[in-house]
Amino acid sequence: MNLGYYPGCSLHGSSDDYQQSLKACFSALGVSLKELDDWICCGATAAHSLNHKLSIALPARNLGLAAQQGCNELLAPCSMCSLQLKKAQKAIAGDPALAAEMSRIVEAKPDGARVLNLVEAFERVGLETIKTAVKTPLADFKVACYYGCLLTRPPKVAEFDDCEQPESMDKVVEALGAKAVAWNYKTECCGAGMTMASEETVLELSHKILADAAAHGAQSIAVACPMCHVNLDMKQAAIEARYGTKYGMTIYYLCDLVGLALGLTPQALGINRHFAGRKA
């Protein structure tokens, strides 16, 4: 199976442990990822905060590239990227005047590819296929599946799972033989892109997520977004210092867990490059 691949800036930057994990995991599943040639940034929060038109145009450029490169399914493993791509696609599909304007702005026709977030990509592979491929069931893993904001919200754009009580990631984790714990903060915000500009925001919001996961018996948290990982993993020591607690919570990208169950080593998946919790 082939999937188009839109890494986004994080996976080519400080979150390239996510890309390492993703590539190792999908390769083990027999899925080849074909990176979109000459992709550009989706614009993220900066674009949708400062210029609405740009927040549609930047994803539209990538959708134009996908069309030119014959890509029908595009995996965007950052939930900000996948939402921005879906949002632009929806806006263009529902408004012929906007579609014409965007074609002019990005000098291409931005139609078509089906955009997949990480969980959707695993669903596309098939949970039964994944289950059959498991070599090392994750029997002693108690995982809190953390969806964050943009995998499911806003529901009319994301068109994915239930935005209040999502279960899709839990199903993937259980297919690996792990226990997905029931908890309350599945879709609360971690502070997202405020990591640099307002650290206090991130510490407060991410602390609540870690605390609730720990209170419900989770030993690790699964995420499907590089920003969620930065805030819960890289900022975990600062959260512990700020609130006088100790979590030692391992934060896995969902593909880390799938990869481990497929028999890949933590080193192959880049888990040893995380900041908090278990490295091996």
Add this chain to the structure above:
Amino acid sequence: MNAKMQSDSISLLESLAQTKLADCYQCGKCTAGCPRSAHMDKTPNQLIRMVQLGDVDAALKTDAIWQCVSCETCTARCPKNVDCAAIIDALRQVSYERGMTSKQQAAVVLFQKAFLASVRRNGRVNEIEMIAQYKIEGFAAMRRLGFLFDGAMLAPQLQMHRKLHILGEKVRDRDLVRRIFARCMDGKA
């Protein structure tokens, strides 16, 4: 602000946000679910109310619009399908364009600006270059020495985890990226 300017501003916000402000009946569900509302000078439903009543300038000057983390909970839960997160985006854009952003929130505004500047130059975010611009402009705006070094202690750790990339990436067709930015932000054809 006269009545005509008020209604023009409301129309501009509604057209940017693609939503209808009059639909909001002030139930407060947006604020109840907002993870930042406890810290905001105006809560999400208050922001909407201010705009409904024509007090657009006051809404444009709030801290709240820059404290919003864009989690989209307000939009997802609105029983009247008002796209509250998009209204906040529209307020941010107009506030930025009219130079009315809150001084208290300068760090957030400058971060977003540095992020877009890096994308405009390279087509992708160059983390080091973006942080450098953010720190220099932030220091110039806030005159707080500590600001320059906030977060600096993470650099050696990032290096240790092989997460620090000094050389950022550039896309090949940067001319097109510049044309896209010019068409969207500078009103060029």
